[in-house]
Amino acid sequence: MQELRILLLHTESLPHFPNPPRQLITYNRSMQEFPPDISPEVIAIMPNKDNMRKVVHSALKIWNVPMNNLSDEQGIAYDFFTKNILCSVSIFNIVNPVPSPLLSPPLPSNQVFSDFPSAIVLLRSLFEGYINMSYLFRQGIGGDLFDLKLALWRRHSLIELKKMTESSGFKGVGSFCESNEEKIKQLETQINSSTIFNSLSNGKKEKILKEDEWSLESTNVKAQNGGIPGPNAQFFYKYWSGYAHSTTYAIEQVSTINSAENAVDMMFNPIYYTDLLLTKIIQVYGIALPIVAELIKKDGFIVQRIKFWDTYANRDIKKMNKRTQIAN
Numbered sequence: 001m002q003e004l005r006i007l008l009l010h011t012e013s014l015p016h017f018p019n020p021p022r023q024l025i026t027y028n029r030s031m032q033e034f035p036p037d038i039s040p041e042v043i044a045i046m047p048n049k050d051n052m053r054k055v056v057h058s059a060l061k062i063w064n065v066p067m068n069n070l071s072d073e074q075g076i077a078y079d080f081f082t083k084n085i086l087c088s089v090s091i092f093n094i095v096n097p098v099p100s101p102l103l104s105p106p107l108p109s110n111q112v113f114s115d116f117p118s119a120i121v122l123l124r125s126l127f128e129g130y131i132n133m134s135y136l137f138r139q140g141i142g143g144d145l146f147d148l149k150l151a152l153w154r155r156h157s158l159i160e161l162k163k164m165t166e167s168s169g170f171k172g173v174g175s176f177c178e179s180n181e182e183k184i185k186q187l188e189t190q191i192n193s194s195t196i197f198n199s200l201s202n203g204k205k206e207k208i209l210k211e212d213e214w215s216l217e218s219t220n221v222k223a224q225n226g227g228i229p230g231p232n233a234q235f236f237y238k239y240w241s242g243y244a245h246s247t248t249y250a251i252e253q254v255s256t257i258n259s260a261e262n263a264v265d266m267m268f269n270p271i272y273y274t275d276l277l278l279t280k281i282i283q284v285y286g287i288a289l290p291i292v293a294e295l296i297k298k299d300g301f302i303v304q305r306i307k308f309w310d311t312y313a314n315r316d317i318k319k320m321n322k323r324t325q326i327a328n
Helices: 049-064 072-095 116-137 144-167 174-192 202-209 219-225 230-244 248-254 260-265 268-288 290-297 300-312 317-327
Strands: 005-007 111-113
Touching: 049 072, 049 268, 049 290, 049 300, 072 116, 072 144, 072 268, 116 144, 116 219, 116 230, 116 268, 144 174, 174 202, 219 230, 230 248, 268 290, 268 300, 290 300
Parallel strands: 005 111
Antiparallel strands: none
8 A cells, every 4th residue: 555645735836935924823742731740541532533533433323313203493403413514524534635536647646635724614614513503502492592592593594595595586586485584574573572582782682683693692602601711712713714714824824834744733723623513512412302312321432522521622722822831
C-alpha cells in the first residue's frame, strides 16, 4: 500500500506571506487546556481522531434504529439529528481523507488534501445545529415555553419558505401559498395569546413579529444554556464564521500553512469540537425521544463521553489561555 502524503492547500506558485499579518491559530496535541495533573484514565478519553470516530459511530447506530409513530415535535428533533449527523460524517471524512481516482491525474494517486477550511465551515454549521436543537429540546417536549418556542420556529420556517418561493419566481402558486398563509395566521394567534410572549418587552415582541427573530435567546445565551460558556461560543463562532464567509483573516491564514504538519494540526479544532457537539446532540436527542434515552443508557462509551464533556465543555477559554500563559 502506498503511503499517503498530505497535500497542502497552496503550492509554491501561489503567494505566500513570510510574515503573515494575522497569527496562525493552531491547537497543539498536548491538550494544554486540561490540568497538568490529569489522570491517565481521563487522558485515554481526551478528544482524538479515534474517539471522534466512536462518537460518530454511536450516533449512526442510534440513527439507524427505526423511529416509528413520532409526533410532529419529535419529528423536528429527528430532522435536527439527521442534519447534524450528516454534518458530522462530512467532517469525519475530511479529517480522514482518502485518495480519489476521479481526481488522478492531476492529483497524484497517493496524495490527499488536508482541507481544514471546509471542516471549519462545517463545524460552524454543527455548532448552530446543536445550539438551536438544544434551545428547542433541552427541557423536553411540552409546556407553555416549549409551545411558544415551537410556534415561533414554525412561523419563521413558513415565512422563510414564502420568501424563497417568491424570490424564485413562484409567487402566488395557488393553494400551496394560501394554505401556508393560513398556517402563519394561526401560529401568530397562538403566539399572541401566549402569557410568556406577552411578558416580553414591546421592543422584543415587535422585533419577533417583524420576522427578524424566531428565538427568545441570543446565540451566546443559547450556547451558554447548552453547556458551552459564552466567551467560548463568542470566540469560536467568530473564528469559524471567518471561514464560512471567506473573510480576510481566514483567507490569509491559508497561506500561513507551510508544512503538512501544520495542515494536520489545524484539524484538531474540528476533531475536538465535533466530538463535543455531537455528544451533546445525542444527549439532547435523548431528552426529546424516550427511545433514544434508552439507547444511550446501553452505550457505555456515550455515557462516558457525556460525563466527560459535562466536566470539560464548560471551561472558559479565556481563563484557560490566561492560566497557560502564566504557567509558561
